[in-house]
Structures are given as structure tokens and as C-alpha cells.
Amino acid sequence: xxxxxxxxxxxxxxxxxxxxxxxxxxxxxxxxxxxxxxxxxxxxxxxxxxxxxxxxxxxxxxxxxxxxxxxxxxxxxxxxxxxxxxxxxxxxxxxxxxxxxxxxxxxxxxxxxxxxxxxxxxxxxxxxxxxxxxxxxxxxx
Amino acid sequence: xxxxxxxxxxxxxxxxxxxxxxxxxxxxxxxxxxxxxxxxxxxxxxxxxxxxxxxxxxxxxxxxxxxxxxxxxxxxxxxxxxxxxxxxxxxxxxxxxxxxxxxxxxxxxxxxxxxxxxxxxxxxxxxxxxxxxxxxxxxxxxxxxxxxxxxxxxxxxxxxxxxxxxxxxxxxxxxxxxxxxxxxxxxxxxxxxxxxxxxxxxxxxxxxxxxxxxxxxxxxxxxxxxxxxxxxxxxxxxxxxxxxxxxxxxxxxxxxxxxxxxxxxxxxxxxxxxxxxxxxxxxxxxxxxxxxxxxxxxxxxxxxxxxxxxxxxxxxxxxxxxxxxxxxxxxxxxxxxxxxxxxxxxxxxxxxxxxxxxxxxxxxxxxxxxxxxxxxxxxxxxxxx
Numbered sequence: 001x002x003x004x005x006x007x008x009x010x011x012x013x014x015x016x017x018x019x020x021x022x023x024x025x026x027x028x029x030x031x032x033x034x035x036x037x038x039x040x041x042x043x044x045x046x047x048x049x050x051x052x053x054x055x056x057x058x059x060x061x062x063x064x065x066x067x068x069x070x071x072x073x074x075x076x077x078x079x080x081x082x083x084x085x086x087x088x089x090x091x092x093x094x095x096x097x098x099x100x101x102x103x104x105x106x107x108x109x110x111x112x113x114x115x116x117x118x119x120x121x122x123x124x125x126x127x128x129x130x131x132x133x134x135x136x137x138x139x140x141x
Numbered sequence: 142x143x144x145x146x147x148x149x150x151x152x153x154x155x156x157x158x159x160x161x162x163x164x165x166x167x168x169x170x171x172x173x174x175x176x177x178x179x180x181x182x183x184x185x186x187x188x189x190x191x192x193x194x195x196x197x198x199x200x201x202x203x204x205x206x207x208x209x210x211x212x213x214x215x216x217x218x219x220x221x222x223x224x225x226x227x228x229x230x231x232x233x234x235x236x237x238x239x240x241x242x243x244x245x246x247x248x249x250x251x252x253x254x255x256x257x258x259x260x261x262x263x264x265x266x267x268x269x270x271x272x273x274x275x276x277x278x279x280x281x282x283x284x285x286x287x288x289x290x291x292x293x294x295x296x297x298x299x300x301x302x303x304x305x306x307x308x309x310x311x312x313x314x315x316x317x318x319x320x321x322x323x324x325x326x327x328x329x330x331x332x333x334x335x336x337x338x339x340x341x342x343x344x345x346x347x348x349x350x351x352x353x354x355x356x357x358x359x360x361x362x363x364x365x366x367x368x369x370x371x372x373x374x375x376x377x378x379x380x381x382x383x384x385x386x387x388x389x390x391x392x393x394x395x396x397x398x399x400x401x402x403x404x405x406x407x408x409x410x411x412x413x414x415x416x417x418x419x420x421x422x423x424x425x426x427x428x429x430x431x432x433x434x435x436x437x438x439x440x441x442x443x444x445x446x447x448x449x450x451x452x453x454x455x456x457x458x459x460x461x462x463x464x465x466x467x468x469x470x471x472x473x474x475x476x477x478x479x480x481x482x483x484x485x486x487x488x489x490x491x492x493x494x495x496x497x498x499x500x501x502x503x504x505x506x507x508x509x510x511x512x513x514x515x516x517x518x519x520x521x522x523x524x525x526x
Binding site for chain 2: 052062066077090105
């Protein structure tokens with residue numbers, strides 16, 4: 001068994017063992033990580049386009065899940081998410097046609113915010129978090 | 142054989158155990174496939190509504206995939222064109238720095254014993270009224286050995302030509318210099334005065350030996366070759382719109398091809414851009430040669446910008462296809478909510494994302510995606526390490 005086969009098997013096992021909630025967080029985190037890597041190296045256009053495509057697929061699934069209103073997501077949130085999904089479609093096209101790192105900023109930010117909302121976090125990424133404080137500063141030297 | 146009697150309580154307990162095992166097996170199957178519902182017999186209504194959902198996702202994706210692929214090809218091409226533009230600007234910088242290192246052209250005649258002596262009486266073969274022509278910078282001027290003309294006064298006639306200077310002194314050669322390094326062409330006019338003076342045409346002879354110029358020419362040609370490599374490697378998904386033999390990109394957005402767009406390829410290698418090599422032709426040995434190279438580069442930059450405009454002209458069509466996606470979603474329950482997403486600017490979208498995070502937190506919703514979508518995304522997102 002090659003390394004890649006082994007890795008894939010491990011990934012599959014990991015996927016089936018994950019709860020849907022963890023899976024969803026993983027998917028958002030993956031989109032953020034791919035987009036950040038793409039923003040760091042726009043010259044690798046293949047990777048840049050692949051990151052945008054993955055993110056678009058994520059948001060297309062959100063579109064299709066939400067456009068079939070199952071009543072699980074309240075109307076206001078549903079509308080907001082669909083509006084964001086349309087902005088993401090537009091922004092993805094803009095970013096593909098004009099390869100510039102700054103086009104990805106909004107996409108990264110939106111994914112982070114939604115992922116945090118789903119995890120029940122009420123603080124924005126710009127607000128200080130208790131666990132972000134330098135712990136060693138409180139320890140006796 | 143004795144019969145084992147099973148009491149009714151035991152029977153129902155066994156039945157419950159069998160049911161529990163069946164549920165356990167089903168749940169294991171579901172978690173391994175990532176699907177909540179496996180077959181129509183499981184839950185017919187839920188199964189068909191789930192297939193409907195995935196059909197919608199498939200339809201949305203198929204529209205977007207075509208737009209995304211086309212935009213990725215044009216965007217990737219623009220990225221390569223930007224790199225080529227960058228290279229052309231570097232070439233221009235090389236040419237401009239070479240301009241600063243040009244060496245003057247020099248024409249050296251025979252040694253003159255006495256500069257103030259009359260030419261006709263001291264120079265063998267010379268008579269009053271004979272002459273030669275100097276062609277420099279596109280203008281021809283006749284230099285004449287008038288009556289009582291000395292070597293010094295003849296040099297003064299040459300110095301009067303703008304851009305040229307001539308010097309002569311006792312025991313030294315008559316020397317004509319063009320500071321800009323351009324050609325100085327000398328031809329006999331009346332009789333053979335130029336030959337008598339030992340002057341012959343100089344075609345930048347001294348310039349090509351300049352090390353700075355040689356280095357600049359070599360560096361220029363290396364950069365020039367890099368343009369060809371870039372244009373040759375500019376393919377995205379197997380489509381190269383700017384190579385020597387460019388492809389054209391045809392995207393049809395529907396099955397009968399009635400809504401299709403074709404983006405024509407444009408040759409953008411150094412031949413297509415008319416950027417010529419300089420080293421073998423010693424083009425940088427004259428200022429005029431360097432200026433000609435800069436003119437070529439400026440024209441190439443204009444061409445590259447036009448190519449970019451032509452390749453991005455299709456973006457408007459992609460935009461209109463995205464509006465179609467919006468209408469597909471919007472049609473589902475018209476009037477129930479307002480979709481404005483495509484009109485949001487980045488700032489408004491960020492504010493909306495923050496508001497949505499707070500709404501999600503308050504409502505306690507933990508999931509917005511179906512299991513099947515999550516499994517699909519995980520397999521794509523981590524499928525190719």
C-alpha cells in the first residue's frame with residue numbers, strides 16, 4: 001500500500017468517524033486554509049483556481065440545501081446565507097478573472113464568520129479572546 | 142426431542158434484540174456512506190426529496206462549473222500575460238541601461254604633419270574644389286577643399302555638423318567622432334578627397350567591443366527567451382490562448398450550444414510581439430539600434446494590453462450566466478425573501494457575514510449542510526494531498 005493510499009484510507013476512516021458538525025467545521029476550515037494558501041502564492045494559478053473552486057462548491061451546496069427550505073434554518077438566516085452565497089459567486093468570478101490576492105480576503109472572512117457562528121461563537125475574529133492572552137504573563141517568573 | 146418452551150416475555154425480548162441489531166446495522170451503514178437515507182424503501186418521501194436536492198445542486202454546479210472553467214482559463218491567461226508584461230518592462234530597463242553605455246563612433250584618417258598647412262599644397266592628390274560627403278543621422282553634408290583650406294579649417298567644417306566633432310593637430314590623425322555611436326558614412330564626391338585624407342566609412346566599429354553592451358545584449362536575449370517559455374506554458378486545463386499556435390476557447394452554456402462564447406487566441410510569443418533578438422545582430426552597438434529595440438518593446442506592451450482586453454471581454458457574459466444562477470435560486474420561493482447578494486460590495490458582504498454569525502450563534506443552529514454534501518466536500522478537499 002502506497003503512502004497516498006494509506007493516507008486516503010485514513011482520511012476516509014476519519015470522515016466516517018466524524019460527527020456532521022465536526023465535518024462541517026472541517027470543510028469550512030479547509031476552504032479557509034486553501035484560500036489563504038492561494039492568497040500567499042497567486043502565481044500558482046492552478047492552486048489559486050482550485051481553492052476558489054472548492055469554496056464555490058461548498059457555497060453551491062449551501063445554496064442548494066437552503067433553497068429547498070426544509071424549515072431547519074430560520075428565514076432570516078437563510079436569506080442572509082443565500083445573499084452571501086451570491087456575493088461569493090460574483091467574487092469568485094472576479095477573483096478568477098483578475099488573479100489578485102486581495103479578492104480572496106472577503107471570501108476568507110465570510111467563511112471564518114459563518115464557521116464561528118455555527119460553532120456558537122459570538123465574538124468576532126477581531127475581538128480579543130481570553131485564550132489568546134499571553135498565558136506566561138500571568139505565571140510567576 | 143424435547144421441545145424448549147419459550148415464554149411470551151422471552152419472545153418479545155428476542156424480537157426487540159433483533160430489531161435493535163437491524164437499527165444498529167443500518168446506522169453503521171449510514172455513517173460509513175455518509176448518507177442519511179440509503180434507498181427508497183428506507184423512507185420514500187425523504188429519499189426523493191433528497192435526490193431532488195442533489196439534482197438542484199448538480200444543476201447549479203453544472204452551470205457554475207462551465208463559468209468557472211472559462212473564467213479560470215481567461216484568468217490564468219491574464220496572469221501569464223501580466224508576467225509577460227513584467228518581462229517586457231524588464232527588457233525595456235535593460236535596453237535603457239544599455240543606452241547609457243553606448244560608445245561613440247570614431248573615424249580615423251591619416252596622420253597630419255602640420256595642421257595649419259594648406260591641404261592642396263601638402264596632401265598628395267588633393268586639388269582645390271575636390272570634396273567628400275559625410276552622411277550622419279540621415280543628413281548628407283559635403284565637405285569641400287576650398288582654396289587655402291587647411292586641415293584645421295576642414296575639421297571645423299565637419300564640427301559644424303550637429304552631433305559630429307573633428308579634431309586635428311600636428312603629428313596626429315584627423316579624427317571624426319559621433320558621440321551617440323551612430324554610423325558615419327563617408328563617400329568621395331569631387332575627385333577622391335576622402336581617400337587622400339585616409340578617411341573611410343565607420344559603421345560603429347568601436348561599439349561592439351564594449352563589454353557593458355555585450356553583457357546587456359546577452360541578458361536581453363535570455364529575458365526574451367523567457368517570454369517564449371511563459372507563453373508556451375500559459376495553458377490552463379489544456380487550453381493555451383497565447384502560445385505560438387494559440388487555441389481558441391469555446392464555452393457553450395446550454396446543451397444545444399445556442400448560448401456559447403468563443404474567446405479567440407492571440408499569438409503572444411516574441412515573434413507575435415515582434416521583439417527581435419539583439420545579440421547576434423549587435424543591435425545595441427548603436428544608440429539607434431537600442432532606440433529601435435525600445436520602440437519594439439513599447440509596441441509589444443500596447444499589443445499585450447490589447448490582448449488582455451480582448452481575453453477579458455468575455456467576463457461580462459460570465460456575469461450574465463451568474464445572474465441566471467441567481468434567478469434559479471430566487472424562483473424557488475419568489476417574494477418570500479429578497480436576494481441581493483450579487484449587488485453587495487465587499488464591505489456590505491463582510492457586515493452581513495458578521496450579522497449572520499451572531500444570528501447563527503443566537504439561534505443555536507449547528508449545521509447548514511446535508512451529510513451527503515459534507516462527505517462530497519471532504520473527499521474533494523482532502524482527496525489530493
